[in-house]
Amino acid sequence: MSDRILGILFLGLSIWYGYTAGSYEASFGDPLGPSAFPQIISVPAALVSLGLIFRPDPDPAWSRGTVLLRQVAALVLFVAYALTLVPLGFVLSTFLAVSLFAKLMGAPWVKAGVAGLILSPALFVLFDVLLGLPLPLAPSL
Amino acid sequence: MDTLAFLAQGFAVAMTPTNLLLALFGCIAGTMIGSLPGLGPVNGVAILIPLAFTLGLDPTSALILLSAVYYGAMYGGRISSIILNIPGDEPAIMTTLDGYPMAKKGKAAEALAISGVASFIGATVATLGLTLFAPLLAKAAIYFGPADYFALYVLAFATIGGVSGMNPMKTLLAACIGLMLATVGLDPSTGTARYTGGSYDLYDGFDPIVAIVGLFAISEMLMLFEGNLGATAIPSVGRVVPRMKDILFSLGATLRGSAVGFIAGILPGAGASLGAVMSYSVEKRVSDKNKTFGTGDPRGVAAPEAGNNAASGAALIPMLTLGVPGSGTTAVMLAMLISFNVQPGPLLFQNQPDIVWGLIASLYIANIVLLVLNIPFIGLFTRLLMLPQWVLMPFVLIVSFLGVFAISNSVHGLLVMIAFGVLGYVLRKMEISLIPVVLGVLLGGDMEDNLRRALSISGGDPWILVHSPISIGLYIATAALLVIAFVFAERSTPAPGTSHNVK
Incomplete structure (x- = not known):
């Protein structure tokens, strides 16, 4: 369950992260610009969080x-x-x-x-x- | 011969009184930290980094101090593994397999002596290898272009910790977290503020050292509340004297372990944790004729300890020559070098030979000091296991705070450190390795930089990324290691209780 929650949170985060990156303006002479690298990372990040949602590990013993x-x-x-x-x-x-x-x-x-x-x-x-x-x-x- | 001349020059650097003293202090502190249950080399180095800054050391001396701590913690890690069955870090798990059964049979002293000698041989093999191979690799590394470096970073991220039996998906997740954190702040080539939320405090991004102290030292203090806070009763060890018969019996295992560990350690990323695991399984396959492994076979102690120490020494090779660390601890040391404005890589060997060769020479010295510390004086360190946590931990707390305060000079830095501590705690509870996070924060900027530089050269044509034989080879290696990692993870489920402290 913990893994699923983390997966959902991280999926949201990676979508926001990749989406926000699109707003960073590219400049001349730099074919990639400041937005490409974050957009590239957001893809494996989203995939990994999907993996966590569908194949979670057993819960750790949270302290109480x-x-x-x-x-x-x-x-x-x-x-x-x-x-x-x-x-x-x-x-x-x-x-x-x-x-x-x-x-x-x-x-x-x-x-x-x-x-x-x-x-x-x-x-x-x-x-x-x-x-x-x-x-x-x-x-x- | 070049190497010998450089080595002599290195000894001249290492033999100055300050550096000798630092090496000695580092060995003692490292063994102490390593021997405390649950505290591994990464934590040890992370806790002592602030000290290196507050001491105002120059880069060479700081590196000597931290490497001595690193080697010391690798030696010390076996003490709690053997006596208490509590590994300080992941590679030390393999030492518990035969070490603890030996201690239960009343042979704790023998196990400590054998593993001490095995550690010495392993570390010496690694240091010799470092002396011989590092300059060669540094020469080859000059031919690496931006696209090749990008491929190398991909390899490091894809493989670090991935082969160690932890869920590889979570390792990749950790790498993504690290890379995301690395993009916070002003983009160095265009000056665009990214993910700062308008806060000027975040314009500089996250200082890797602040992140590391938080991730490891602060989270460790939170973890401690879940363990046994009081004093631990331990069996008396008595005098530890290595006997020729024992040493000779396990010599083959030690040498095989050293060789296997060294090769594993050179791999960027996956290195050091793999060393102990592979040495143990190789040795088991070679020597376990009577099914004595796992019941207290001395060779089962010697092989992983030799492998462990050989791998951690070898992990310095990719760190120094390529700027890509081969283990968690070398990642932390890399962070420290970068904050001293020393950029490891092939040029380090040409421009600042004092740092490289001073370090290598002091590793030889540290190794001998450690052998002395760990055989006759081992009783002192085992007694440390009996101290209650409240005696040591407040000291760790204050040193962490002061160090970060000295680096960042602001309360903001302290709060960022605490936030990283909480992040580190949650990740560790969920068995997500912290090493890729550190690596991401540390190398993310360079990775992006090299990608952008490669594409600038090609005018935006992405084929440049797979243009050179070096990068193609690196991508093939990455794919192969990832496949191995996932197959490995499918087949082996880690035994319960062994992995919760793993970083």
Whole structure:
């Protein structure tokens, strides 16, 4: 079933992809222009998705329950870390990210906090001071 | 002789203190990453690429570091295969077939010693082959025109991963996804913005490195939640001492495995994963007189390990000479070279011999370091298997984020990386190989460029694509390999539980 859904989505995508390509204008001296290559790709893409629709593999075991919750939480954490890296500064945002990620992976609160306390200043020194990668240090509020 | 002079020059490059240190560090880090269950060489190299950028290395040193990691991860991959029956990547599956039964019989130390020596011999054969054949192929590659390169890309996309027993349709799907992603951004020859949805952030397209770190490192962290997060109890291994008797018994298997693996590895695209599989099946056909294969036969450990390492070394040959990688990991290394503005291909050997020969020389050094690391010090690495995931993974998380931040210098890059992580996770769950996606993002631009250049030369006449004997030969090879792939997939259904971690 999963394969069929993917096949249908991808079939739609390849049709849109090939159709949109037609709107890109060709220029002089370039016989193919910017639209031909995408149009060429869209053909095998559509064929392969038809193949998936008609000959799907058995479904994979999608995660559910706690595992799924943790994965979603991890994703939220990744996005939050990306968005807070500059405004909160490296040390604070990394401390939060490491501690929460370790906690998500099953560490007890105290150990997770310690991991954050050690890793975040250590990595700051390693990357910013020793390796010269400029990192936002302080919260820029 | 030319080659020897170049090699001497290469050793001069490789023997500088920085490069020696990087090779040593790469060997240790690679073996560590390879030995962690589920983490294979592709992930290892993908995770360490950001480090190469943040360290501010020059291309030669970065390539030396990553190749040492690559070789190290190939060595380390056998540890979790043998002790825990969990292969780190696809080729390592073959090592579990006889390695794990040996460990269950209490012969884990012997299995590790034999496979360590086999890895060494395989990798040495590959490095020797690389020294001898790469310059020859580079000379031949000068005669490749745009149409021939286009044919070569078709071959690589059609065959990568295709012969490995995964659903070939899904491999083609992955290639299409990669090629589609590659067309996002400004078209280099006309400046038309394609598929950007009006967003200026997408005008540069997707940086292959950002895509790779997302596809492999981020998706790996999501995958980990589905496995065992705690510490794993492992049997004690004791001292690993290779005994002459064992080595001699499996020497034939090792040498045959090395030869088969090397030949498989040179194929652009299909290469490295095929090496271990073919070495094992050849060895089984040659030596399995008493039906001992699969029950813990040392030759069944030696052959695929030798083949595996020989193939991964050989996979560097098409990457360096043609710019078309022979395995997933070499695809990742190619991405790194391109972002350093180093274009692999025949001209690399003429214009930047330091990079090529420095790399080859450091592979000889790395190999010896790895033999030392993997025989007497193997106890240290097996103990790593007992660490809970939360100790290592936050480190991987931060290094990935910092590396991508250093490359893209923007939050947009980080978000793109996370999006690729989700894509990678979904594809891996559905058993769709990530390698063709990477290859597509990486080579799609060049593939289109060569196609357009060929047609410009001919004034739009498509017959130029099949005009030269080189391109005709490549298309015939493509067709043959595709037929083999589909026949192979029809006949063999992968055993349940062995393929979910395969990339």
